[in-house]
Amino acid sequence: MSSKGKSKRSAKSRRDFLKTVSLAGLASYGLSGKIVTLRGAAAPVPVPPNGLPVFQVVPSTRTGINFIHINARSPEYYLPETLGGGGGFIDYDNDGWMDIYFVNSGKCDFYDPHPPLRNALYHNNRDGTFTDVTEKAGVQGGGFGMGAAVGDYDGDGWPDLFVTQYERCILYHNNGNGTFTDVTEKAGVSAPGWSASAVWFDYDNDGRLDLFVCRSVDFHKSNNKFCGNLETGERYYCIPSVYNPMPSYLFHNNGDGTFTDVSKESGIASSLGIAWGVVATDINNDGFMDLFVANDTVANFLFANQGNGKFKEIGLQSGVGYSADGRARSGMGVDSADYDQDGWMDLFLTDVDEEMFSLYHNNHDETFNDESMSNGIGMTVRFMSGWGVKFLDYDNDGNVDIFIVSGHPDNKVSQRYKMVRYRENPLLWRNLDTGNYRHTYADVSDQSGPVFRERFAGRGLAIGDFNNDGGVDVLMILNQGAPVLLRNNVGKLNHWLGVLLKGKTANPDAVGATITWQAGDLNRHVYKVAGGGYLSCHDPRLVLGIGPRTKMDWIEVKWPAPSSRVDRFTSLPIDRYITIVEGEGIKT
Numbered sequence: 001m002s003s004k005g006k007s008k009r010s011a012k013s014r015r016d017f018l019k020t021v022s023l024a025g026l027a028s029y030g031l032s033g034k035i036v037t038l039r040g041a042a043a044p045v046p047v048p049p050n051g052l053p054v055f056q057v058v059p060s061t062r063t064g065i066n067f068i069h070i071n072a073r074s075p076e077y078y079l080p081e082t083l084g085g086g087g088g089f090i091d092y093d094n095d096g097w098m099d100i101y102f103v104n105s106g107k108c109d110f111y112d113p114h115p116p117l118r119n120a121l122y123h124n125n126r127d128g129t130f131t132d133v134t135e136k137a138g139v140q141g142g143g144f145g146m147g148a149a150v151g152d153y154d155g156d157g158w159p160d161l162f163v164t165q166y167e168r169c170i171l172y173h174n175n176g177n178g179t180f181t182d183v184t185e186k187a188g189v190s191a192p193g194w195s196a197s198a199v200w201f202d203y204d205n206d207g208r209l210d211l212f213v214c215r216s217v218d219f220h221k222s223n224n225k226f227c228g229n230l231e232t233g234e235r236y237y238c239i240p241s242v243y244n245p246m247p248s249y250l251f252h253n254n255g256d257g258t259f260t261d262v263s264k265e266s267g268i269a270s271s272l273g274i275a276w277g278v279v280a281t282d283i284n285n286d287g288f289m290d291l292f293v294a295n296d297t298v299a300n301f302l303f304a305n306q307g308n309g310k311f312k313e314i315g316l317q318s319g320v321g322y323s324a325d326g327r328a329r330s331g332m333g334v335d336s337a338d339y340d341q342d343g344w345m346d347l348f349l350t351d352v353d354e355e356m357f358s359l360y361h362n363n364h365d366e367t368f369n370d371e372s373m374s375n376g377i378g379m380t381v382r383f384m385s386g387w388g389v390k391f392l393d394y395d396n397d398g399n400v401d402i403f404i405v406s407g408h409p410d411n412k413v414s415q416r417y418k419m420v421r422y423r424e425n426p427l428l429w430r431n432l433d434t435g436n437y438r439h440t441y442a443d444v445s446d447q448s449g450p451v452f453r454e455r456f457a458g459r460g461l462a463i464g465d466f467n468n469d470g471g472v473d474v475l476m477i478l479n480q481g482a483p484v485l486l487r488n489n490v491g492k493l494n495h496w497l498g499v500l501l502k503g504k505t506a507n508p509d510a511v512g513a514t515i516t517w518q519a520g521d522l523n524r525h526v527y528k529v530a531g532g533g534y535l536s537c538h539d540p541r542l543v544l545g546i547g548p549r550t551k552m553d554w555i556e557v558k559w560p561a562p563s564s565r566v567d568r569f570t571s572l573p574i575d576r577y578i579t580i581v582e583g584e585g586i587k588t
Contacts, residue, residue, distance in 0.1 A: 048489035053449025054394070055428070055474060055486040063485060064129045067102045067120045071480040072111040072144070073411075077227070077235040079219055079243070080166045080194065081105075082409045083276075085477050086147030086535025087119075088462030090159055092137070093178055096577065097124040098464045098539050100475065101161065102483060103145035108167050110221040111144060119145055119163065128467060138180050139172050141165075147460065147535025151200025151209045152508040154257060164195040164213065164535070173257075188259050191249050194219055199531030201280035201289050202507040203266075204309055205561035208253040209507050212268075212291060214275035217243035236412045239330075241297035245272040248293065250311075267311045273298045280530035281336035281345045282512065283318075284366050287561050289512055289530070292320070292347050294331030300349065304366065319368045320347060320360050329355040330385075333461070333534035337391035337400045338362075338527060339431060340439040345527060350386025350404060350534075353413075353420045357381050357389075357404070359441075375441045377402075377429060383419045384427075385409065388461025388534040392472045396494035396545030398524045399431035402441065405458030405476050423455035426476060451486060464539030470496040470575060472543055477536065491543070495519075497552050498577035500541045501528065505563040506582055509540060512560030518553040519546035541577060550574070557582075 048054060060066055069085035072078070087102040100122045105111060119141035122130035134140055144166040150159050158174035169191040172180035184190050194216040200209040217240050227238035247269035251259035263269040277294040284290070288305035295301060299321035303311040315321030323329050330352040336345050344362035351357060356378045360368035372378040385408045391400040406424040413420050428448050429441040445452040460477030467473070471491025476484040497517070501510035509530075516525040526542055546552060552572040559565045559582050569586060572578075579587040 048493065052489045053451070054444075054447070054488070054490050055449045055451055056489055057451050058128070058485045058487050060482060062128060064131065065100065065122055065483065065485065066132075067104075067122075068482050069102070069478060069480060070105050070113070070117055072105045072113070073480065074110070075235070076110070076224055077237050078110045078221070078224055079217070079238055079240065080144060080146075082237050082411070082479060083196070083216075084146050084459060084479060084535070086145075086164075086197075086460040087477055087483075088148060088150075088460065088475060088537035089464035089466070089539045090148075090150045090161060090537060091540075092121065092159060092161075092174060093123070094158065095124075097126050097468060098466045099124045100130060100466070101139070101148055101537070102477065103148055103163060103535070104141065106141055106143050106145055108144035110224070124466060133178070137178060138182075141170065143167055143170070146195060147197050148537050149198040149200055149211075149531065150537040150540075151211075151530075153200065153209045153211070153253060155208070155508045157508070159540075162189070162198055162200070162211065164191070164198050166194045166219075168192055169195050169198075169213065183257065187257060188261070189213075189251050191215070193246060195249075196276045197278050197531065197533075197535050199278050199280050199291075200509065201511050201530040202560065203250070203289055203305060204252070205288065206253075207503070207505055207507050207562050208255055209509060209511070210253045211249075211251040211259065212278060212280070213249040213251070214278050214293060215246045215248045215273075216240070216276070217274050218246050219243050237410045239297060240274045245274050245298050247272055248275050262309070266309060267313070268303065271301055271313045273301055275301070276331065277333040277532075277534045279334045279336045279347075279532040280511065281347075282527065283345055283347075283362060285344065292334050292336060294334045294349055294351075295328070296330045296332070297328055299328050300331050314366060318366055319370070320349070320358070323355065323358075324370055327355075332385070332387045333389040333404075335389050335391050335532035336529050338525070339391065339400050341524060343525075345529075348389055348391070348402065350389050350406075352385040353383045353408065353417075357386050376443065377441055380443055381406075381427070384424050387459045388477070388536055390461055390463045390533050390538065392463050393543065393545045394428070394472055394488055394491060395430070396470065396491045396496045396543065397547045398522050398545045399433050399439070401431050402429040403427070403461065403463070403474055405456065405461045407455075407457040407459070407479065411457075421455065423457050425452055425455050426458060428452065451484065456484065457481060459534060460536040461533050462536040462538050465498070465541070465543065468577065470498060470543060472539070491545075492575075495546045495549060495574050497544045497546070497555070497572060497574055498541050499544060499555070500577065500579045501557065502579060502581045503559060503563065504582040504584070505565070506559040506561070510559065510582070514558040515542060515544065515555055516558075517544050517546070517555040519549040519551060520553070522546055522549060546574070
């Protein structure tokens with residue numbers, strides 16, 4: 001059966017679940033009584049008290065995070081040098097506070113640093129500071145690192161850590177006592193070659209997390225290409241298309257601590273790409289998770305899950321493979337959310353300058369329209385290069401906003417193009433809900449803090465509430481530099497409920513679950529995607545914003561297959577985090 005046929009017949013179940021959602025939009029609420037005029041729109045913008053910025057840089061002198069990403073830049077300009085770094089949030093000790101993991105470069109065929117570099121795990125001390133526990137935890141890495149993905153693959157209740165690298169990857173099993181064990185060879189997930197982003201998701205609905213790994217080009221030291229000025233011999237970083245594209249990996253979880261490489265039989269390996277970012281979502285509401293993959297100078301992939309262990313690549317016919325003028329773009333980061341609350345998952349893509357990012361609206365028939373221009377996003381980013389991107393409700397008004405980090409991959413690009421810079425400013429777009437499925441985005445970067453006027457060589461972007469105040473914070477991970485931790489000062493000014501889902505029959509991380517909530521006249525839903533962004537892992541908790549309303553009337557959780565449960569809860573607290581265990585209710 002084609003995935004389109006499945007969409008028409010089985011999408012009804014999710015629509016029925018969401019039909020209680022009131023899709024009438026609400027006016028945006030200001031939080032401090034002060035109204036700021038948006039560029040291109042007049043609407044209240046939340047403003048924190050005491051002159052604080054919306055997003056505030058937390059200095060390393062306060063956090064104790066002294067990690068610095070080293071890109072290994074050399075006179076030979078090896079391509080992997082400019083593509084890191086990654087990492088993000090992981091609550092490795094299950095204490096309810098987000099810890100942070102960073103991935104660094106390391107020894108490989110073209111780089112042998114002395115002293116050796118290592119990755120870094122920082123334990124959250126619950127007071128705004130972090131302690132480096134890398135050595136104790138045993139997660140130093142051991143290769144030229146790229147990114148990280150977190151998932152409880154063995155269902156023991158402890159989050160495990162997958163580190164993507166150039167040459168080979170690492171799977172760290174969480175021992176539940178503050179330490180990890182490298183089980184890569186036993187598990188069979190080394191993923192040889194050059195890997196970028198990865199995602200844990202349950203593609204066959206057997207209740208176990210499987211693993212998709214983006215693979216980049218066929219690169220190694222011996223086939224390094226010269227790109228630059230032939231007359232002077234000056235090098236710059238090559239466009240990846242000078243190397244051969246490669247198939248990505250799909251590993252099936254066998255349930256015994258091992259995985260089977262099913263890339264070929266699933267159809268994933270049939271498509272050769274230069275894959276950087278991936279998000280697992282459900283584009284057709286058929287209950288099977290699909291994959292949106294950002295490719296560099298190759299058409300983007302949309303792998304539609306056929307429900308029989310196989311995927312069909314539909315990027316071209318869906319409208320997300322190429323740009324509107326039929327060009328393959330330099331796709332970097334991706335994400336997915338139902339930004340207009342119509343019950344269908346939309347997509348976002350970042351790429352390099354002159355290509356413009358894409359906000360893909362789901363047409364409900366496995367096709368998408370690029371709404372970036374009509375939403376005011378397209379021309380804003382014409383000369384920018386985006387990497388990490390995430391949908392998040394930064395002001396907890398119930399509408400998903402967009403955060404992006406940017407920076408050109410070529411550090412010499414401004415020598416050739418006046419309008420393009422290597423270091424670029426991050427971006428924040430606020431979702432303006434005008435009702436009846438009509439949502440547009442306003443660029444509120446200039447009103448959201450000094451950090452948005454600074455320029456960075458941004459790569460990874462992770463979202464997570466590191467101080468548990470309900471405001472989703474942002475971690476920007478740079479190429480050749482120290483990460484930037486941004487504290488959200490406005491999220492806590494609205495009301496919210498944070499939810500951590502734990503599956504029993506469903507996969508342990510409840511990837512693919514849908515939460516619907518009602519608070520007075522506000523009715524919203526959120527689908528739990530896996531992955532998203534670029535090289536980064538995110539807080540697994542979902543923060544449900546309700547604006548100025550002071551009561552959460554109810555929430556419903558539709559657990560993903562193989563579960564068929566829908567759990568409903570009333571008499572709920574607000575402005576705190578809760579854990580919901582499938583079939584067992586709310587745990588404190």
